[in-house]
Amino acid sequence: MLIDNRYVPRHQKGFMICHWLNGVSFLMLFLTALPLYADTFLFVYNIFGAKTLQYMHRFFAVIFIATPFIGLCMARDGYSTLLKQAFSFGRDDLIFLLKFPFTLVGIEPSMPKQGFYNGGEKINILLQMFLWLVLVGSGLILWFGNGVIDNSIRAWMIPIHSLAAGIGFAAALAHIYLAVVQNPDSLHGMTDGSITADYASHHHGAWVDELIEKGTVTKKEIDAARRAA
Amino acid sequence: MAIEMAMLHDVARCSACRACMVACKQWHDLPADFSTPFNGQYQSHKDLTPTTWNLIKMNERVDAGGKFHWDFIKFQCMHCSKPACMLGCPEHAISQKDSGAVVIDEDKCVGCGYCRTNCPFNVPRIDPERNKSTKCDLCFDRIEHGMVPSCAKTCTAEAINFGTKAAMTKLAEERLKEVRMNHPNAQLYGVHSNGVGGTHMMYILPEPPEVYGLPVDPKTPDSIDLWRDYVRPIGKIAGVGAVAGLAGVFFLSKIFGKKGA
Numbered sequence: 001m002l003i004d005n006r007y008v009p010r011h012q013k014g015f016m017i018c019h020w021l022n023g024v025s026f027l028m029l030f031l032t033a034l035p036l037y038a039d040t041f042l043f044v045y046n047i048f049g050a051k052t053l054q055y056m057h058r059f060f061a062v063i064f065i066a067t068p069f070i071g072l073c074m075a076r077d078g079y080s081t082l083l084k085q086a087f088s089f090g091r092d093d094l095i096f097l098l099k100f101p102f103t104l105v106g107i108e109p110s111m112p113k114q115g116f117y118n119g120g121e122k123i124n125i126l127l128q129m130f131l132w133l134v135l136v137g138s139g140l141i142l143w144f145g146n147g148v149i150d151n152s153i154r155a156w157m158i159p160i161h162s163l164a165a166g167i168g169f170a171a172a173l174a175h176i177y178l179a180v181v182q183n184p185d186s187l188h189g190m191t192d193g194s195i196t197a198d199y200a201s202h203h204h205g206a207w208v209d210e211l212i213e214k215g216t217v218t219k220k221e222i223d224a225a226r227r228a229a
Numbered sequence: 230m231a232i233e234m235a236m237l238h239d240v241a242r243c244s245a246c247r248a249c250m251v252a253c254k255q256w257h258d259l260p261a262d263f264s265t266p267f268n269g270q271y272q273s274h275k276d277l278t279p280t281t282w283n284l285i286k287m288n289e290r291v292d293a294g295g296k297f298h299w300d301f302i303k304f305q306c307m308h309c310s311k312p313a314c315m316l317g318c319p320e321h322a323i324s325q326k327d328s329g330a331v332v333i334d335e336d337k338c339v340g341c342g343y344c345r346t347n348c349p350f351n352v353p354r355i356d357p358e359r360n361k362s363t364k365c366d367l368c369f370d371r372i373e374h375g376m377v378p379s380c381a382k383t384c385t386a387e388a389i390n391f392g393t394k395a396a397m398t399k400l401a402e403e404r405l406k407e408v409r410m411n412h413p414n415a416q417l418y419g420v421h422s423n424g425v426g427g428t429h430m431m432y433i434l435p436e437p438p439e440v441y442g443l444p445v446d447p448k449t450p451d452s453i454d455l456w457r458d459y460v461r462p463i464g465k466i467a468g469v470g471a472v473a474g475l476a477g478v479f480f481l482s483k484i485f486g487k488k489g490a
């Protein structure tokens with residue numbers, strides 16, 4: 001059944017909450033440490049006070065670390081789909097990735113039907129998981145490692161942590177651009193949990209086929225909604 | 230003071246009277262520090278603290294022959310020639326004076342603790358209240374006026390010597406020969422160039438460095454070069470590049486998108 005004859009249900013509530021917890025905590029972690037990354041941003045420390053921001057960094061670190069665990073309790077389905085999909089990167093995902101740059105400049109090549117996550121989203125998920133591990137690992141060693149791990153090793157955590165944060169921020173910019181500017185319809189999936197049938201068929205055709213097969217939605221509904229769009 | 234100076238702790242002469250600890254606190258107006266509870270040990274503090282920049286360590290040791298030893302050493306900032314703390318400080322708050330003294334400028338320090346993480350000797354301590362990094366400053370304000378550091382001035386056993394690097398190096402070589410008569414394993418520490426470029430706090434150690442909790446092979450970490458020369462500049466370029474790139478993509482999509490429509 002479509003929602004309002006228009007929307008395909010996509011994300012559970014807990015999953016959306018975790019998405020925003022992860023996104024907001026990452027950005028706050030990035031901002032609260034920015035003055036250490038670039039001298040240009042020293043004014044951020046001057047305005048809010050270095051100590052306050054350093055405590056905030058730890059506060060958001062706890063949220064950032066806890067989010068996947070909250071997700072495993074609150075949004076088991078969403079996270080298991082995420083994991084299964086990310087680790088099943090196939091031929092169609094590769095073709096998608098190769099043709100994807102054209103869509104960025106407004107050209108629409110014919111794409112293989114994509115599943116719940118497309119090839120680009122899968123790469124982003126894998127990258128985010130990797131960065132989470134690196135950031136959390138290096139961060140915990142910096143935070144708690146004194147006296148346990150020798151400084152000759154801990155010193156390496158400073159560039160590693162910074163580098164991972166920089167890559168994560170670049171990925172976040174691209175992610176936000178794609179969601180807000182390029183595909184505003186996709187944003188609905190993370191605010192309301194559903195996306196338009198038209199967008200779903202266009203961007204996640206293989207997933208819609210699965211839904212029809214499972215009987216979650218019918219082909220008739222989808223076609224009607226697409227004609228209306 | 231344009232001449233390179235150095236302090237030499239002649240460990241064999243040290244009687245662990247701890248007058249230097251008191252003298253250090255006196256000159257720097259550092260309050261007494263009761264952070265280490267007394268439970269029978271002789272060492273006054275477990276480790277350096279934001280108000281204890283100079284610590285006489287008193288380590289008890291039984292050697293392979295079952296003989297008891299009591300190892301004393303004066304521990305504080307080593308004033309490295311290649312100071313990891315300074316090279317890795319994101320706020321450029323640490324500088325090296327001509328004398329060799331490595332000094333923190335509290336006005337610039339933001340208390341991030343990178344200096345402590347990078348330091349091969351794990352020396353700096355962040356004062357949690359003021360959120361500033363603290364450590365021995367080799368009494369740079371005294372030596373720039375021709376005085377000797379407070380700790381060296383007060384030492385009655387002539388265990389702490391202070392003078393030009395050349396004079397101290399010479400003294401160290403001479404004393405080493407004498408100390409070796411009773412301590413065959415005696416060696417100099419920090420006098421000659423090492424992984425941190427040599428230090429301006431130098432020692433004559435009767436036993437190998439590990440006995441005193443000193444790293445055998447201290448090294449200014451290469452990770453600092455990676456961080457300073459690559460990660461920070463690339464991060465900046467990447468940040469600007471990402472924004473410019475996305476703006477470019479946005480305009481291209483407008484142009485091509487219109488054509489397609």
Ligand code: SF4
Nearest residue numbers: 306307309313314348
């Ligand atoms: S011992 Fe540590 S704090 Fe002192 S100069 Fe060397 S790196 Fe800096």
Ligand code: SF4
Nearest residue numbers: 318338339341342344
């Ligand atoms: S704590 Fe202060 S002196 Fe140490 S690295 Fe950070 S800003 Fe520099």
Ligand code: SF4
Nearest residue numbers: 253283365367378380
């Ligand atoms: S040189 Fe000055 S600051 Fe350093 S331990 Fe001696 S008295 Fe303290």
